[in-house]
Amino acid sequence: MAGVRPFPLTALRHPAVTTLLNEHRGLLADLLNGLGSPLHVVLxxxxxxxxxxxxxxxxxxxxxxxxxxxxxxxxxxxxxxxxxxxxxxxxxxxxxxxxxxxxxxxxxxxxxxxxxxxxxxxxxxxxxxxxxxxxxxxxxxxxxxxxxxxxxxxxxxxxxxxxxxxxxxxxxxxxxxxxxxxxxxxxxxxxxxxxxxxxxxxxxxxxxxxxxxxxxxxxxxxxxxxxxxxxxxxxxxxxxxxxYVDPRLWDEFLQQNEPAQYHGTKAAKGFSFYPYGGHxxxxxxxxxxxxxxxxxxxxxxxxxxxxxxxxxxxxxxxLDQAGFTVYRVQQVEDRRDTDGYAIVTVAGNSLSLSEPWFNTDYLPDPVLISGEPAADELFPACVGGATCLENDMVTWRKIGFPRPVRPGDHLVYLNTAGYHMDFIESRFHDTALPSKAVLRLGDDGAAPQWRLDGI
Ligand SMILES: Cc1ncc(COP(=O)(O)O)c(C=O)c1O
Structure with missing residues (x-):
């Protein structure tokens, strides 16, 4: 069954974030492995x-x-x-x-x-x-x-x-x-x-x-x-x-936004979004x-x-650009042939990435970090949390990933320091609350320094 084409809502990035994602993936992977998924990085x-x-x-x-x-x-x-x-x-x-x-x-x-x-x-x-x-x-x-x-x-x-x-x-x-x-x-x-x-x-x-x-x-x-x-x-x-995103892109998104862009029926009841393309x-x-x-x-x-x-x-x-959140992909259920999109399940839950109100979705596209080269076709997928709750969706919106998402890949949600990280975080299923790694970029290309927050 053919699905809708996901709308690209590219998140703006601070140069420090770009440097971390491009040049220090090994460090981020080590931190995620050592501290657990999801991991909040604060800057x-x-x-x-x-x-x-x-x-x-x-x-x-x-x-x-x-x-x-x-x-x-x-x-x-x-x-x-x-x-x-x-x-x-x-x-x-x-x-x-x-x-x-x-x-x-x-x-x-x-x-x-x-x-x-x-x-x-x-x-x-x-x-x-x-x-x-x-x-x-x-x-x-x-x-x-x-x-x-x-x-x-x-x-x-x-x-x-x-x-x-x-x-x-x-x-x-x-x-x-x-x-x-x-x-x-x-x-x-x-x-x-x-x-x-x-x-x-x-x-x-x-x-x-x-x-x-x-x-x-x-x-x-x-x-x-x-x-x-x-x-x-x-x-x-x-x-x-x-x-969070370019205002022209945001306006375009609002014009073409429709329930078919989302997983399930929740979107049909109407979301209330933060104005991500604001001043x-x-x-x-x-x-x-x-x-x-x-x-x-x-x-x-x-x-x-x-x-x-x-x-x-x-x-x-x-807190604009002062942090991001990394999830490890736990499983991918490929429903492209039947539903037109896949369901990615990440380690963690959606209460570690939320707007500070209900009936909404954190809209900027997550960045996929994987070893695979870009594919010719987009890989449409929504993202769910690893809990037993049907509504535990980290991203309801179908995202057009540039390559297939695989277990073990990382999804980076950008610009999450302002409320998204911990406003309604939960120890549901007896899991630990996500760690916060404080990162300072070194001068002149030196390796970034990290420590756990609160220590
Ligand atoms: C009294 C008061 N001050 C400051 C804030 C912070 O608002 P914002 O995070 O939108 O800047 C709030 C938000 O709830 C508030 O109620």
Whole structure:
């Protein structure tokens, strides 16, 4: 039976990744053999490069922006250490994340605490270490202030506000509650140092983020009029986009995308994809800050005029190209004659490579590493995990591999450091969680150095 022709969705590659895949296959094979499949390779040098690039992009706009790395996007310790070394803060959303940030060398005053209705133990740790706490409600503000009073300390606070574009969000305060919270901050000033506003915005639109940031500037100005003279900070949250594939290819993919491109019936119910062909992160940062908000005045110019500074909490986008995931092929069931495509089963499961939401597929093509020469015809295949779950598909989409896939081959999924590696990883079937090998490329062609993360 003839199948559909798989669409090539080639993943973009950092030069360091290209070097590793072209020149250091032996090392990657040894690591996979020694540490097990799948193996996550993490590249702190690329993460550090992304920090420098983002800082530069914001600096070019004249905006005063501090970066907090949203730790939830990857659990590897090496990224926190890199952040600490470069003087970048961390956004932590649990006590465990806060402890890891401190343990990695990030000082408490550079740590932001986010997440809805945080518990008292997280509050207490945050107070003790002078972290900035994004408060979600009046009741949370009262609990936090009580914790600070008990500790004889003052806690630094931003109030999370709902935005006009997403008023139905479950996060943050609508106008009446926000106004009351500002009043309460003024009343509780012995224990609460109120600095400004944060917001949660679903999606990756730079324009929408700029408009929301402008609303927060207005809230700061309003709070100042009401006596909260220290209101000077707008926390932009995360959600900076990043680019996994060429945008023209992405548009083409979206136009021709159809259920027949996928294994099984799941796709027929409709996927919800990350926008893989989105703006590069630095460009998005410039778009946010240059967005006109008052007539012709840009967001950054308006902020400067009013003495407002910004925080931004990127997770995924700071990890752009800072890691990849390698699976060993365990078995291949060739159904090309009956179904038009093969089913590749890899050692490991799909929870080690996922988007941070459900009903979706990680779309960039995996790279096949095998000893065989390229064939004349594509080898169409989807990729399943080695579990007893029908829906454990690492790639639902049929991939057009350039040569037949064989047991023992390696599949490399590129650009997986931002959420894909470990957001929902699982020890299902009593298997170990995948290892993370931290790789640093040597200078001038020296061999790359590796170590296990956390050691
Ligand atoms: C409060 C907060 N900050 C930062 C982030 C990180 O977002 P991203 O990884 O899209 O940059 C999130 C994402 O959930 C968030 O909720």
């Amino acid at each position: 702190p040098e690329v993460f550090e490069e992304n920090i420098t690039g983002l800082r530069q992009a914001f600096a070019e706009t004249g905006a005063d922006v501090d970066i907090l790395f949203a730790k939830k996007a990857n659990k590897a310790d090496c990224f926190v250490r890199s952040a600490a070394a470069l003087g970048v803060g961390v956004d932590a959303a649990s006590s465990a994340e806060l402890v890891k940030a401190l343990g990695g060398g990030v000082p408490g005053h550079r740590i932001g605490i986010s997440g809805p209705e945080k518990d008292d133990s997280l509050h207490a740790l945050a107070v003790q270490h002078d972290c900035l706490v994004a408060v979600d409600s009046i009741s949370e503000l009262r609990r936090l202030a009580a914790t600070a009073r008990l500790a004889h300390r003052q806690v630094r606070v931003v109030l999370r506000s709902r935005t006009n574009s997403q008023p139905g969000s479950r996060f943050g305060m609508a106008k009446a509650e926000r106004d009351a919270a500002v009043g309460l901050c003024v009343e509780l000033e012995d224990h609460v140092s109120f600095l400004g506003f944060s917001f949660h915005l679903g999606g990756y639109s730079p324009e929408e983020r700029a408009i929301a940031a402008n609303e927060m500037i207005e809230h700061c100005l309003d709070a100042r009029r009401r006596g909260a003279v220290s209101a000077e900070l707008v926390d932009l949250g995360g959600g900076l986009p990043m680019r 590069p992160t630095a460009q998005a940062a410039r778009m946010i800050m240059s967005h006109p908000v008052d007539g012709d005045e840009s967001l950054s110019a308006k902020a400067a005029r009013h003495g407002i500074r910004f925080l931004v909490e990127p997770g995924r986008s700071l």
